[in-house]
Amino acid sequence: MAMDAMSSAVLQGAWRKGPWTALEDRLLTEYVQQQGEGSWNSVAKLTGLRRSGKSCRLRWVNYLRPDLKRGKITADEETVILQLHAMLGNRWSAIARCLPGRTDNEIKNYWRTHFKKARPSRRARAQLLHQYQLQQQQQHRQYLHALHLLQQQQQEMQMQLQENQQQQQQQQQVMMMAQQSPPEEDQAVITTVGNMNSMETAECYCPCPAASAVLDLPLPADDEDALWDSLWRLVDGEDGSSGGDSGEY
DNA sequence: AATAAAGCCAACCGCGGTTCG
């Protein structure tokens, strides 16, 4: 059985890919002028083009068709695209049918470029991250400041306690000198007071309302999407209602 | 001036629906 051009190309995996040359465009255009649109798989057989039918159709529809409009999308066309997309969603071919001379691919690309709010680019992400780090540093400084104040407070309390302890010891000594031989119970009392003092000192390091308020500073969620959402709001200053896209992207 | 990043668009891929032998 003789092998035709297409079968041969398929078996050899020899379909050409990538950008079309002027010669290929001419061959395809001549084919369509003679045979009309359709039967794309026979293009390779009849013209010798090493392109798949799919590729030929796409090239014709998106680039070679004579009724295609060249140039940028106009403001009016943009309005139509926005309105139709709001009604139809991503049905690009349906939208394209309402815009003579424009292809679905063109409209799709235009939409994605101009209206789709994509995940931030690497540069944008770096900027967002920088802003975020500055915010974190500021929070950290606030935290350290609060901690410093807390420690000062604790040191003052400790010094106060030590002074009290010294005063008590001095009083004890005075009593001892007066009585010459202190009873054992009093020793126990001194020890107990000492322990209580140390307990009070220790209590100063326990979380107090001020400290827990500092520790309750909002920390970033691990969830990446939530993080990016908040970062977007940070940059845009938006309330989350803007964007207008139906959430499809 | 060099280079990295973003913008843009043509082309490819995979999938589902339709047609035809």
Next chain:
DNA sequence: TCGAACCGCGGTTGGCTTTAT
């Protein structure tokens, strides 16, 4: 009726150009 071929669609990718750093 069924399976292969064909077609069309939407999503994705690759590469060239422009812009920003």
